[in-house]
Amino acid sequence: MSIEFRDLRTPEEVNAGFRVFLRAMVGLPFRDLDATELTEPGRYLGAADGDTIVGSADSYTSWLVVPGGARVPHAAVTHVGVLPTHRRRGIVSGLIERQLRDVAARGEVVASLRASEAVIYERFGYGVASSTQSARVGLKRASLRPGVPAGGEVRLVDGEVTVDLLDGIYQQAAWTGAIHRPHGWWRLGQILREADATAHYVVVHRTGGVDDGYAIYRPENTDSWFTSPERVVTVTDFVALNDGARAGLWRHLLALDLVDVVAFDALPLDDVLPLAVLDRRSVALGPAHDETWLRLVDVEAALRARAYESEETVVIEVHDGLLPANDGRYEISAKAVARTESAPDLTVDVATLAAAYLGGTRWRHLAAAGRVVTHSPEAVRRADALFASDTQPFAGTVF
Known part of the structure; x- marks a missing residue:
């Protein structure tokens, strides 16, 4: 039977698509959730084998902060999955290609996702544009x-935390790589915290009467909390x-009683915490791993939206x-971006351009890896100067 790709519109179809996603991910627990609370109407795509939904791909309306601070229209892609009974039939390709056309039709400039497997999405034009790392801070040595x-x-604010409180702070996010967190994202987090038998603690930082930061944390292995050699x-x-907000939150976390280690799930690659402690070895950083897989849906608009660091x-x-x-040649400078018929200095596919777009991957590294065709000896240096960023891009949001 042929596969039909279509929008999932009714609550029954949306929940069927979400169950496909949970089943396909294997390691995610099945929960009694109403997926209509977590999804955005009109953005959930399904693959149907007859009357049965066998694949799905979803997205949220969002924004992405690019170098220079501009927010560009962004599709946050999620809930991509295919039932194991229907693998190797081109269903993922059909869903992602249809989704990209829909995103382009909406006028969204970029899309991004978090990849469950690293070999799937480059063929659809996605490139790794930001990475992240974990950290463990030993409190006996951390000052x-x-x-x-x-x-x-x-x-x-443990007992009074609301989505509006935290979202009101997060909506001001201005670091490169930050994305809008939609209502469904906040709702899912709230549901998971309420269902967790382990307490989740929430603290909010305020400067001059204005909330400007927060942290959510939880204790691990509470069954043996008081007998554990490492809490x-x-x-x-x-x-x-x-x-100031960052430092104030650090001071709260590093002063917690009965705690030996504070672990951070995700930090930017250039996070300053290791530089802020007297004993550098009190902060053990985990390995870097890919975070933002970025797709430039409208290359010209994306290139025009960001700032450049060179003349x-x-x-x-x-x-x-x-x-x-998107095919074409683009003349890029700090003053303007325009299509051109001039001879190219560099030739790349759209996934490679996405990897360099936020400044998280250097052009010289991409060239050394054979991902850039260089027509001018100085072009890689000039591209690195143009696309440089003061900070490593970082989203800090899993979706």
Whole structure:
């Protein structure tokens, strides 16, 4: 029987698509959830084998912060899965290609996702644009340096936390790589915390009467908490809008009683915490791993949206096998981005351009890996100067 790709519109279809996603991921627990609370109407795609939904791909309306601080229209892609009985039939390809056309039709400039497998999405034009790392801080050895900002007021909001409170803080996120967190994202987090027998603690930082940061954390292995040789608290969400808020939240976490280790699920690759402690070895960083898989849906609009760090110019020729409107040559400088007929300095596919777009991957590294065709000896250096960013891109949001 042929596979039909279509929108999932009724509550029954949306929940069927979400069950397909949970089944396909294997390691995710089945929960009694109403997926209509977690999804956005009109964005859930399904693959139907007769009357049975066998594959799905979803997305949220969002924004992405690019170098320079602009927010570009963004599709946050999620809930991609195919039943194991229907693998190797081109269903993922059909869903993602249809989704990209829909995203382009909506005028969304970029899309991004978190990949369950690293070999799937590059063929659809996605490139790794940001990475992240975990960290473990041993509290017996961790002391902040005297010059670290004092921070402001930290208050406990465990029993009164609402989506509006935390989202009101997060909506001001301005770091490169940050994305909008839609209602469904917040709702799922709330449901999971309420269903967890382990307590989740929430603290909010305030400076001058204005909330400007928060942290959510939970203790691990509470069954043996008082007899454990190492009591660990895991920070699952850490948002700081400025240096003072970051330092104030650090001071709260590093001063927790009965705790030996504070573990952070995700930090930027250039996070300053290791530089802020007297004993550098008190902060053990985990390995870097891919975070944002980015797809430039409208290459010209994306290139125009971000800021550039050099007065030099480079012409990049882009090939896009799925969205041919992106094919072409782009002259890029700090003053303007425009299509051109000039000879290219560099030639890349759209996934490689996405990897470099936020400044998280250097052009010289991509060239050394054989992912860039270089037509001008100085072009890679000029591209690196143009696309440089003051900070490593980081989203800090799993979806």
